[in-house]
Amino acid sequence: MSTRERILSEALTLFSQRGFDAVSVRDIARAVGIKEASLYNHFANKQAIFDSILREYADRWGSLFSRLQLTGEDGQFTVDERTVAMYGQMTREQFNAMAAVLFEAYLKDNINVKLRKLLTIEQYRNPDIAALFKRLSFEDSLTFQTALFGAMIRAGLFGPTDPQMMALAFFSPIFLLFYQYGDQPERFEEARAVFTRHIDHFHEKYGAPAPKKGSTL
Amino acid sequence: MSTRERILSEALTLFSQRGFDAVSVRDIARAVGIKEASLYNHFANKQAIFDSILREYADRWGSLFSRLQLTGEDGQFTVDERTVAMYGQMTREQFNAMAAVLFEAYLKDNINVKLRKLLTIEQYRNPDIAALFKRLSFEDSLTFQTALFGAMIRAGLFGPTDPQMMALAFFSPIFLLFYQYGDQPERFEEARAVFTRHIDHFHEKYGAPAPKKGSTL
DNA sequence: GTCTATACCAGGATAGAC
DNA sequence: GTCTATCCTGGTATAGAC
Numbered sequence: 001m002s003t004r005e006r007i008l009s010e011a012l013t014l015f016s017q018r019g020f021d022a023v024s025v026r027d028i029a030r031a032v033g034i035k036e037a038s039l040y041n042h043f044a045n046k047q048a049i050f051d052s053i054l055r056e057y058a059d060r061w062g063s064l065f066s067r068l069q070l071t072g073e074d075g076q077f078t079v080d081e082r083t084v085a086m087y088g089q090m091t092r093e094q095f096n097a098m099a100a101v102l103f104e105a106y107l108k109d110n111i112n113v114k115l116r117k118l119l120t121i122e123q124y125r126n127p128d129i130a131a132l133f134k135r136l137s138f139e140d141s142l143t144f145q146t147a148l149f150g151a152m153i154r155a156g157l158f159g160p161t162d163p164q165m166m167a168l169a170f171f172s173p174i175f176l177l178f179y180q181y182g183d184q185p186e187r188f189e190e191a192r193a194v195f196t197r198h199i200d201h202f203h204e205k206y207g208a209p210a211p212k213k214g215s216t217l
Numbered sequence: 218m219s220t221r222e223r224i225l226s227e228a229l230t231l232f233s234q235r236g237f238d239a240v241s242v243r244d245i246a247r248a249v250g251i252k253e254a255s256l257y258n259h260f261a262n263k264q265a266i267f268d269s270i271l272r273e274y275a276d277r278w279g280s281l282f283s284r285l286q287l288t289g290e291d292g293q294f295t296v297d298e299r300t301v302a303m304y305g306q307m308t309r310e311q312f313n314a315m316a317a318v319l320f321e322a323y324l325k326d327n328i329n330v331k332l333r334k335l336l337t338i339e340q341y342r343n344p345d346i347a348a349l350f351k352r353l354s355f356e357d358s359l360t361f362q363t364a365l366f367g368a369m370i371r372a373g374l375f376g377p378t379d380p381q382m383m384a385l386a387f388f389s390p391i392f393l394l395f396y397q398y399g400d401q402p403e404r405f406e407e408a409r410a411v412f413t414r415h416i417d418h419f420h421e422k423y424g425a426p427a428p429k430k431g432s433t434l
Numbered sequence: 435g436t437c438t439a440t441a442c443c444a445g446g447a448t449a450g451a452c
Numbered sequence: 453g454t455c456t457a458t459c460c461t462g463g464t465a466t467a468g469a470c
Contacts, residue, residue, distance in 0.1 A: 003453080017342070018341070019238065019342075021239040026444085034454070035454070040448080041453055045446075121340075124400060125239070165415060172392065172393040175393050176392050176393075180351060197381075201382035241462080242464060255435065257465070258435055437469080438468095438470100439469100440467085445461090446461085447458105449459100450455100451454105451457100452453105452455075
């Protein structure tokens with residue numbers, strides 16, 4: 001890992017805990033194990049470190065959605081024809097597995113967690129940061145899930161309903177869980193238990209009437 | 218308004234926008250219209266201003282719940298027998314009106330909004346602040362609504378289901394809306410429209426089967 | 435209770451040797 | 453590319469007159 005990368009990594013950790021202003025260049029240098037002056041061989045100033053973190057780590061976020069077979073166009077995530085068809089054939093188990101991926105990305109991926117904390121505490125200082133915070137924290141997820149649920153409703157996997165409100169109902173509890181447990185990694189299993197209850201409850205409320213056997217609802 | 222109160226008010230505004238470290242004592246003094254040195258006649262130091270804001274404004278939060286006829290015991294909000302009985306007789310319109318109170322308190326009450334922003338951006342620096350952030354942002358609301366929905370389910374106003382997951386389903390979209398629209402007061406009506414859609418959707422999914430007429434679901 | 439003046443220090447950043 | 457040494461600014465806080 002190059003010195004430059006180590007600087008970015010340590011700075012992300014510190015900024016995500018205390019915010020830009022409360023972290024000094026001295027703090028970052030100490031964490032990396034070099035002198036302050038040496039930092040300036042890698043970055044023009046403190047702000048440049050911060051900007052690089054956003055630019056270089058925010059891209060990682062897109063990789064989650066590409067794993068979920070999403071086509072990103074102009075930063076607007078839409079689901080293409082073939083993907084819709086694929087989602088239309090999804091079983092409940094496959095859906096739950098995908099939900100688990102989303103959940104773990106939100107609460108366990110260290111870089112995602114730190115980046116979102118950083119954006120959370122810096123969001124009110126700058127409109128660009130606010131926009132990035134929103135996109136990464138919920139907008140991309142909501143847009144993706146609205147398309148997904150739309151496809152699954154058309155395929156009869158869920159009863160007919162408003163896909164946008166359905167996505168909100170599905171995602172916002174996960175969003176809240178992040179704030180409830182995001183600062184306590186040691187309670188992750190507790191968070192996962194609530195998540196599982198949420199998913200079960202969601203199926204109970206939104207599942208299509210069972211095709212053969214008695215009512216699930 | 219005393220000088221002391223003006224200091225607290227201006228400091229809350231500044232801290233909620235930029236955070237503790239990014240706001241200088243000079244900034245606060247300028248906003249109040251006095252010299253820095255004069256501040257020290259009212260508060261021992263910058264930290265004392267911050268602490269006083271939390272102590273004195275956080276109490277306001279309780280007043281929302283007392284308006285909703287809640288009995289607070291040991292900081293734990295529970296609904297007493299008589300109140301449960303009262304909620305059991307609530308109509309859907311009364312329920313919606315109460316939801317609107319909650320929604321406006323979240324997005325429009327200036328002190329609540331600023332205080333929550335402040336807690337949002339300072340939460341990772343101190344466990345006490347984290348606890349206060351959680352309580353004020355969602356825990357009190359979720360605890361209250363779990364009790365409320367429990368009473369309403371028993372009264373037959375909603376179909377039988379897990380009241381805790383129901384409270385999460387009801388509240389977490391409002392929580393998310395705060396982050397989506399909290400920094401743009403000019404888009405409040407847009408937020409309200411989403412809120413209304415959410416409430417309608419919620420009734421559609423959770424409402425008891427209509428007693429007489431055709432199905433709502 | 436507010437002012438002017440000032441002490442003091444921490445933090446950002448640069449120069450220049452190695 | 454890292455170091456030592458140093459500069460300078462801006463921020464916290466105090467002293468003491470009015």
